[in-house]
Amino acid sequence: MTVRLSDQPWLTAPATRAVMAALEAAGGPGCARFVGGCVRDALIGRPVADIDIATTLKPEETDRAVRAAGLKAVPTGMAHGTVTAVAERRPFEITTLRRDVSTDGRNATVAFTDDWHEDAARRDFRLNALYADAEGRVFDPIGEGVADALAGRIIFVGDPETRIREDFLRILRFFRFHAWYGRGEPDAAALAACRALAPGMVRLSAERVSSELMKMLSAPDPRAAMAAMADAGVLAQILPEARLSPLFEAAVGQGNDPVVRLMTLLPADEAMTRGAAIRLRFANATRDRLAFAAVAVPAVSLSMSDREARAVLYRHGAKAFSDAVRRRWAEAPDRAVDAGRLLELAEAWIRPPLPVGGRDLARLGIEPGPETGRLLKAFEEGWIADDFPAAGHAERLQALVSPPPG
Incomplete structure (x- = not known):
């Protein structure tokens, strides 16, 4: 036919x-x-x-x-x-x-x-x-x-071990293709070969490994393939910091952003996350995004008020804030309404510039130097705490330079 x-x-x-x-x-x-x-x-x-x-x-x-x-x-x-x-x-x-x-x-x-x-x-x-x-x-x-x-069957041409020994990247390609095209259980012979030959992936360049991983995480639903990859010992070979958990399961349901999915495989630890990203030679933007989100996570709560959220947004930026919200949402999948509110705020809010600077302090008699930096930092902290008021800056700065007696 x-x-x-x-x-x-x-x-x-x-x-x-x-x-x-x-x-x-x-x-x-x-x-x-x-x-x-x-x-x-x-x-x-x-x-x-x-x-x-x-x-x-x-x-x-x-x-x-x-x-x-x-x-x-x-x-x-x-x-x-x-x-x-x-x-x-x-x-x-x-x-x-x-x-x-x-x-x-x-x-x-x-x-x-x-x-x-x-x-x-x-x-x-x-x-x-x-x-x-x-x-x-x-x-x-x-x-x-x-x-x-x-x-929806992903089956090697000929003997799986032979194909893998030709190029160990085919181990990751097997799981990537299963994520995108596979249905049902992965081929048993292929899984056995991937498990047996996983240590051979040390020969691969970090760029090839990270590229395959991100393509896999971009699949509509990579959960079954990722579970099979972890069970075969392949995930531990390429990303020993990763842990499959309900966080990853929930993140897949939030959208198809591969960086968010990767974030939920890693601990919210800046040093560990940045180290893994550097080792696998992720693009600088991806590496920084993972690290910045890890820093922002402790400051984010799905119960925070809009005012509290604006303070975190100002300090960490919209992307890190949104990524941290998505991680918190993965930790509490039933809090979609709260997560949605914070994500909408992050998208709509425009970070205001600091309304005073060194020239304003110079007009008040403060010479350029460490004192300028200290006063500007104090002003900024108070301005953030008061939810970024649009007026009264001169008075607030004057109070910092010449605090009232008592």
């Missing part, structure tokens, strides 16, 4: 047609097929983001074919067979069919081939080893890839 992709605007888009026509003009009909995620997602009715193409053309031939058609060619990975074609400002990653010559658990040495089955055999999961031609006819060289995609 022939399986076809249907109702796929990207498949018939002029840019897609132009790239496929360019390749077939050089290599003949059937020399190029769509591969991997675009085929899988189209097959199961999910939106298609990136369009990847596999071809029997060698990289240099691909480059010439794209340029001959008047399209832009970018040699993004010639040594590994990849050229990126750009048509109508959309990128198409085109890779020559490959087979692995050697692997070290992190990188692979490849040789080019014209055998579609060889190319499929080096891929990670059967549902990713799918191809489709320009007319949408689906090819499943390994077999069971179409069935796996439709059933």
